[in-house]
Amino acid sequence: KTYFNKGLLYKGPYIVQWCPKCNTAIEDVEVEYEEREDKLYYVKYLLNDKGLKTNANSFITVATVRLETMFSDVAIAVNPKDKKYKDLIGKSVIVPFINRKVPIITDNSVDIKFGSGALKIDPAHSLEDWRIGNKNHLEVISVINKDGRLNENAGMFKGLKAYDAREQIFKELEKQKLIDKFEDIKHTVPVCERCKSQTEILISQEWFVKVEELAKGAISVINRDEIKFLPKNYKKILVEWLKEIHDWCISRNLWWGHRIPVWYKKSDKFDNENIRISLDSPGPGWVQDEQVLDTWFSSGLWPISTLGWGDESQSGKSKWKALQKYFPWDFEITAPEIKYLWIARMIMLSKYFMDDIPFKTMFFHGMLRDLEGRKFSKSLGNGIDPVDLVNQWGVDAVRMALYTYSIPGRDGRVSKQLLDERCKNFRNFGTKLKNIAKFVLELKPLETSRQRLLTRKKGDQWIMAELKKTTKKVTKNLDNLELHLAIDEIYNFVWHKFADKYIEQSKSQRVKAQPTLEHVLKQVLILLHPFMPFLTEELYQQFKVKRKSIMLEDFPQ
Structure with missing residues (x-):
């Protein structure tokens, strides 16, 4: 409620990691990465320049693993320092199958040494492309639905699962002689930490917390050494992450968790007049949001909520007694794998709401793994009881x-x-x-x-x-x-x-x-x-x- 009243809470379309199997948005730090073998395809995008003759220079070659996202392409990006593309900057190309005309732009983040040095930009399905798209005011076009299947923007490939569509798209591109070559590649892909299926980056209507102000407060207390980090290098690790943090998606489509205490009036109009933040129904004609809060949202508030903060059922100064006595506490311990999920958020929220640190010493312990460096798990059968x-x-x-x-x-x-x-x-x-x-x-x-x-x-x-x-x-x-x-x-x-x-x-x-x-x-x-x-x-x-x-x-x- 405090977030909402201060304008830090909003619901709207934003790019998120999405698990098609769990059917919910998940945070970047809840995503694991697996190494897989795939094909890197070199696709010819024909130049849309009437003055050019059809020859070896009439196209630009783009290297990509994800052929299925080409239907959401809105630009081709090259590094401004890449001399081989200097004459093509500002020109446009035609996206295969859909004949969409898209510009050739520049961005310093494009890796000259990877693939052909040209990157197709689809802001709806890539975090980096989302950044480049916002910077260049590019259109956002989605091609993958929340069930992991291609939508109507994929034309003849509509309804296919994203991975299955890749092979079909490749065959059609070969027929049109738009495949320059392909090669085997090992790379990491994002997978859901719960079900281990590959996640998709999508645009979804979710609840978000604006974290820029919160992150600045956390960075300030960390840089002033108000918290002792053991090992010391975690101070720098957390600060670097907080500097690059983006708005926090706090809504989940799960059956367990704290149900979001937002009520909507039965209206097509979504604005502050038609929503209420309340644990109980505001009255007839109000419907509660069916999503639940990200578990790390409530966990981040744990240092203060467990000590009486925010409990309106208590009266007078009595509700602050436990908080005054035990907050902040002396020592916190956890594994490094939840340093962003939990520790950084406890620091952000405690600083914002209490103007104080949640703990004085933060200790990150190591983890025991098997001889191959893998976590113990039932599925691997490598655990030691x-x-x-x-x-x-x-x-x-x-x-x-x-x-x-x-x-x-x-x-x-x-x-x-x-x-x-x-x-x-x-x-x-x-x-x-x-x-x-x-x-x-x-x-x-x-x-x-x-x-x-x-x-x-x-x-x-x-x-x-x-x-x-x-x-x-x-x-x-x-x-x-x-x-x-x-x-x-x-x-x-x-x-x-x-x-x-x-x-x-x-x-x-x-x-x-x-x-x-x-x-x-x-x-x-x-x-x-x-x-x-x-x-x-x-x-x-x-x-x-x-x-x-x-x-x-x-x-x-």
Whole structure:
């Protein structure tokens, strides 16, 4: 409602990614890309110049994969620096089959080295062509319907699915001797992340949010370093995306989601007088929009809507108490794949509505993939069930194994064999800890030294100094969210310094060393508790002097 009242919300025709199978618009960042093999066709567009004789120079060759979109062509674009086309700029050509006369224009974005260096422009079915079309005030002609089939603008090919029409169009162009050549090409095509079918770029009547003002606000807080990004390079990544962002399509033709709270009066006229923004019906004669909101629209508002913002059912200042207490929060974590879908939008919306950041630190963790770099999925059958790992090695060992892959922002490649090896290693580490605890606590001498820690001998002072160094490094690693380095420090200290050296040395002076042994063991368990919570709690409870839970202990300084 705030968007609408401030003129940031509108419904109208705009270019969108469309999934013919799901029958809904989707955002660019919800689209995945697959590499496919196709044919790159070199098509002759005859020049419309009566002064030219019919020869090798009477046409311009355009390279394209998508023959089916030629019926929406409204121009041919070449790079102004491309010398081979300098005499053709400003002339016009005839689109095959439909005999539409279209101009030859220039644009710096045309890649001279790709294909023939000439690009057919169909603004209704290409994001880049849409930009070029707007810049040159070109007509927008659609040829593909929302069901993925060609419409009446395709003439004899009407009703064919876009991909099926391609082969038929090729055969007809060959008959007319308008195919110069074709070649195999590998390229990426957009697919719907839900159903994996190829998407189409179409003009559709949808609800949009104007985001230019919102994006500028988000860019300003990011550039002022009000949010700490880990890894740091995500600051630049988000800013670059926000600079190029276009209006946000927030309507979806789905059966689930928040239904758009817009009501239309039964009228052919669409204007502000004939629509209402309301959760409830304004009265008789009003019909609610049947589309639902993009899930990331409501998710973007999550930092404030969950804390009472916008809830008109609450009265007075009470509705702001939770917001004032918890907003903004200290830490947010997510995978990089939704950095645009969710993170950028939370920053935009929080800045716009609250004039504040939603969180102070943003951590992007990596993803585990298979050895070929693919995501785990049921369809590929490449997943690794963590429950199987837990049943075999124990939950703490699995946690430690996974932490070794937790390099900020970096994906890890794993297999069941690799994870088994790492889990086995940390299962053995857990066994080592149990043996240390048994030695220190169960097999402790009956006589215990009352000597204070500060007056220990050289060996005691050494292990205490090493414990202090380890604590400092682990604390720094945790602050930087370098969990893989933190567990490496603890592992090396416990196994190689505490167990292999100090404990072995202490056996000759066990009574005097006992206070140091107990102190170091307890501090180790506290340091290790965030990573191996179950084993450390179990061993901690064996101490005579203890709190109700290890979680109530102060973290070592």
